[in-house]
Amino acid sequence: MTTKPSRHIRRAGQVEAEVHVPVAIVGGGACGLTAALMLADAGVASVVLERDALPSGSTALSSGFIPAPGTRAQREHGVRDDSAERFAADIQAKAHGRAAPALVEAYAASIGPALDALQERHGLQWVLLDGFLYPGHSVHRMHSLPQKTGASLMAALQAAVEAAGIPVLTQALVDTLVLDAEDRVIGVDYSRPDGTRETLACDALLLACNGFGGSAEMVRMLLPEMAEATFGGHTGNDGSAILWGESLGARLRDLGGYQGHGSWVTPQGALMSWAVMMEGGVQINCEGRRFHDETQGYSEAAVHVLAQPGGIAWNVFDTPLLALARGFPDFCDAEAAGALRRCDSVDALADCIGCEPAVLQGTLDAMRASTPPSDGRVFARALEAPYFAVKVTGALFHTQGGLDTAPDMRVLREDGTPFANLLAAGGAAGGVSGDAVWGYLSGNGLLSAVAGGYIAARTAAALIHSTKASA
Numbered sequence: 001m002t003t004k005p006s007r008h009i010r011r012a013g014q015v016e017a018e019v020h021v022p023v024a025i026v027g028g029g030a031c032g033l034t035a036a037l038m039l040a041d042a043g044v045a046s047v048v049l050e051r052d053a054l055p056s057g058s059t060a061l062s063s064g065f066i067p068a069p070g071t072r073a074q075r076e077h078g079v080r081d082d083s084a085e086r087f088a089a090d091i092q093a094k095a096h097g098r099a100a101p102a103l104v105e106a107y108a109a110s111i112g113p114a115l116d117a118l119q120e121r122h123g124l125q126w127v128l129l130d131g132f133l134y135p136g137h138s139v140h141r142m143h144s145l146p147q148k149t150g151a152s153l154m155a156a157l158q159a160a161v162e163a164a165g166i167p168v169l170t171q172a173l174v175d176t177l178v179l180d181a182e183d184r185v186i187g188v189d190y191s192r193p194d195g196t197r198e199t200l201a202c203d204a205l206l207l208a209c210n211g212f213g214g215s216a217e218m219v220r221m222l223l224p225e226m227a228e229a230t231f232g233g234h235t236g237n238d239g240s241a242i243l244w245g246e247s248l249g250a251r252l253r254d255l256g257g258y259q260g261h262g263s264w265v266t267p268q269g270a271l272m273s274w275a276v277m278m279e280g281g282v283q284i285n286c287e288g289r290r291f292h293d294e295t296q297g298y299s300e301a302a303v304h305v306l307a308q309p310g311g312i313a314w315n316v317f318d319t320p321l322l323a324l325a326r327g328f329p330d331f332c333d334a335e336a337a338g339a340l341r342r343c344d345s346v347d348a349l350a351d352c353i354g355c356e357p358a359v360l361q362g363t364l365d366a367m368r369a370s371t372p373p374s375d376g377r378v379f380a381r382a383l384e385a386p387y388f389a390v391k392v393t394g395a396l397f398h399t400q401g402g403l404d405t406a407p408d409m410r411v412l413r414e415d416g417t418p419f420a421n422l423l424a425a426g427g428a429a430g431g432v433s434g435d436a437v438w439g440y441l442s443g444n445g446l447l448s449a450v451a452g453g454y455i456a457a458r459t460a461a462a463l464i465h466s467t468k469a470s471a
Ligand SMILES: Cc1cc2nc3c(=O)[nH]c(=O)nc-3n(C[C@H](O)[C@H](O)[C@H](O)COP(=O)(O)OP(=O)(O)OC[C@H]3O[C@@H](n4cnc5c(N)ncnc54)[C@H](O)[C@@H]3O)c2cc1C
Pocket: 026, 027, 028, 029, 030, 031, 032, 049, 050, 051, 052, 055, 056, 057, 058, 059, 060, 061, 062, 063, 064, 065, 066, 172, 173, 174, 175, 208, 209, 210, 232, 233, 234, 236, 237, 238, 240, 259, 271, 396, 397, 398, 425, 426, 427, 428, 442, 443, 444, 445, 446, 447, 449
């Protein structure tokens, strides 16, 4: 993780630039590429500026799971009792009512059409994940590409962008936004790996450069409980949008919100799906005890795991759950890297964990008891030998706080008025998880990226069309 980078605002009457584009997009992850595709569909040209040689972002590191109601894929699976309203209610229930209401409504209404548009116009073939219910979702609405990885999502978006002829300028680290005296963005300055500097002129700008998880200094300051945690996201996401926002007098929102994960396989460094916990697996600390209700969610589980001795827990499960786990590519990678331990008895499991067998036996027996454990979790069945165990820790996946926006993704000033042509979406904007780790509903990250990119494109296209009409 880096320290705080230098990000600047330059004021100018006009910009000297060889290239002028209607919409400039900073960041080539799911948000930036979705927005570029939707702009192309609306007949508006854009350029994506990406700091890396090959766009990947946190999107490529993710599982690529996106929740959406009312999609074609959901209907084809026979799920007909979902709606934007039901999804919005699930988001707010997880956030205890603390998610920005207008944005929740906008995202819940837009994500279905966004996934359908990506499918119908750009060839992304969604499948519905109906093997289990993700924590906090009241209905099967999680989508992914058939490969079930973020890398395949990025590859599909990149192929679509290439097919649409949209320029993606790689190795272009944007460090300066150029605004005129009326607070209108008129360009961006960026640097190349050899130190040369270039400028791109634009009529509107979308910040799609995610949050601040890659800045150790900002994480220490804003999320102190995650200061020592592993960051599982893209280190190039160093808080650029927030730093520009601070210099511009933009309003920031929900800076304490983030996605943690309580199932980061260590020392291999991979994600183990929470599906195993939802279907009966448990987390046990090195004393042989459970320490939270795992079904509440994987995000807050990060904090619970980090609070255990050594910041470590063991995911413990049995043969039927191993079969479930093996349906997830990330788990298969972790298993191939040697993370999975098989234990044929409670004694062997205690030996693996390093705890007293009697304490562990008591923990497993409690799953059979007619009175549920004190954390309130109700088990449908107890685990049976052979047991399987994977050592995990808590990790920070991405930040959910960012620039406050109107529901059309225009960035708001501290007084609540919008900048005319500055937009932010995805992890660069404040999300829909409220201001704490427990507010994160599974999939809120890519929801913000894809729905936010879709809405931002619509807003930017309208701005460009209205400017053309009045010229
Ligand atoms: C292990 C893991 C698993 C996850 N699984 C899921 C999941 O299944 N579902 C879900 O909803 N969410 C998941 N997430 C969260 C999800 O990955 C993010 O919320 C989402 O990818 C954000 O998309 P984005 O386009 O905003 O950002 P990104 O995909 O990170 O893209 C931002 C891009 O901006 C570029 N950039 C940054 N600053 C600059 C700059 N100054 N100049 C130029 N370029 C810049 C970066 O290099 C990057 O390519 C997961 C995260 C992790 C780490």
